[in-house]
Amino acid sequence: MRVQMFFRGLNNFWLGLFSLLLLGTHSLAQDIPLPPIEIGPDTVIRLLDLDAKYWQILDDPDGKLAYEDVMDPLISIRFHKNEKGSSAFEDIFPAYWMRYNIKNSLDREVTIYYPITAAAFYSKLYVIRKGYKAEELENGFFTPRSRAGKLKFSGLLPLRISPGEVVTIYNRISNRSLARSFWAAPPVSPSFSLSTNLTPELNQSLESQYSLAVHDSILFGILLFASILNMIFFLIGRARIHLYFSIYMVLLGIGRMPDELYAVFLRETPAISVALVVTVWGLTSLFMTIFIRSLLLTKLHFPRWDKVLAVLSWATVFFYFAPNLIAFFLHSLEAGHPEFESRLFIIAQSALLIANLVAFFMAIAHMGKPKNVLILAVTVALLIWAAGWLMAMYPFFFQSLKYPGFVYRVGERWDFIETICLTWMALFFCGILFQQFRQMQKQVTNLETQVLRTQMNPHFIFNSLNSINLFILQNNRDEASSYLGKFAKLVRKILENSKETLIDLESELESVRLYLSLESARFGDRFEYDIIISDDIDMENVKVPPLIIQPFLENSIWHGLTLKEGRGRVELRVERQGAFLIFRIIDNGVGRRKDSAKNGKPGIKHEPMGLKITSQRILRMFRNKPEPEEVISILDLENDEGKPSGTEVSLKIPLVYD
Incomplete structure (x- = not known):
């Protein structure tokens, strides 16, 4: 019994001792042995890198320590001061923990401000207030806007x-290694802004954030609109200049919206985010130059x-x-963090910028006056862009200027002017292409009319001359003279029309009668x-394409009436149907089936060249590009016994007035 009581007492002793140790370590976890950063009446901190005596760090080589792990006494005691004794340290591990105290010595509430940290992709703040439970906040570069509170604005x-x-x-802080592979991120240290009243610098920073957000949003909308518009132009006209400009606008837009595109949409894939931003920034100048080369036709x-x-x-x-x-690759091999400053890149990009400007001046000297004003406008925009680029790359060069803020704002807004001017130039180029397309379309129409005339003339003229010769041989001088007069008048009409x-309907019908x-x-x-002409048609003011009816009449006579036994008949009816003009050509010939059988090609519909060209000309008169069956319809006529009794062809064209 005494032995049991002895072991029970010993067990209680160890439990009590362990509890005391645990309470003591909890107290250590809550009361960090660090001097607090005191906020007094005259305290003003502007993005201050805190002195090393105020904070400690904990290395996390595996990047797996959570907040609960850090609060464990066995891990918490591993916090240490910065070994170099400076206010910042260079990271070599995937993650780190930092801790410090802040004390408000005033008799009123104060607010401190944590900016988005460029030192880490992910940054979490655990704030402990009079207890063990911590308030969790985020201010990492890849913090989603929906989880960043006022950081969003x-x-x-x-x-x-x-x-x-x-x-x-x-x-x-974590996930710095990937960013360090591509650019030199700033060293790590706790930093925040604080003032009993907003300092002018902090107030200006807030206004700048709002202004920059509005600027980027408007610019992104302009870039997106220009990109979509030029992509549509490319899909319609297949002009590569619009494709290059569209890609350039997309790259420029993505490069101007890093927070939204990288920090929000690609938060879970930092590798893709970094690769994307590096690729976008690297290809923007390339596609701008490709666009300029295509625009100015420098290769030609x-x-x-x-x-x-x-x-x-x-x-x-x-x-x-x-x-x-x-x-x-050097960083992936754990060879440190080399910081490369590619002076060759700066030299090459500067030379490329100057070369593009020279190309524009060469184009101004080569092209005609209508384009000079627009190209000059783009050249001025590029000059402003060049100045802005230099201001961004070499800000120290302009520090001696009296108004450095104005110079910086000019450099910051260069893309507005450049985008507007280049879009203007692309639209102007599209207008030129559209005019050229209209001229080519008109030339094609004229050529088709000439082809149609040459298609009709050979056999028609040959047959007409044979008829005149036959009248002369038969000593029918009056018939020969009358035929020759009508023939000459018709040829003159065809040449004129x-x-x-477009010609007036009366002139077209006169040619048809001849x-x-x-x-x-x-x-x-x-x-x-x-x-037969409808009474509601104005013969003198209604316009139609020349030689639009003759091919269908010729087809009706040669393939319908000449094969018919007995006397034939062909009728042309001109009617109005709303906003359209209808031509109906009705004959009582043998029909299409018998004509095909006669030619030894049953089931094959032969379409002469003149008929095909005329059909295409009629279809081009419509803006909405209807189906051919809606414009040209052919109806096989039958008698009461179901036998072919002719053909009816209907033509539908828009009603055009002089």
């Missing part, structure tokens, strides 16, 4: 501290200078990607014809 994360309150901050007009532009553009890409890739795109009269006389009056 101002770029600053506020933290309020009550009078006399002491708060403990645990800050975990300035072949030697075009080669210079090509070499410089690809050299810029090479000198941009090579140092970044070298840095990435074929020069015009043609039908000659064909009827040549076939010995084996068929009769009639032209």
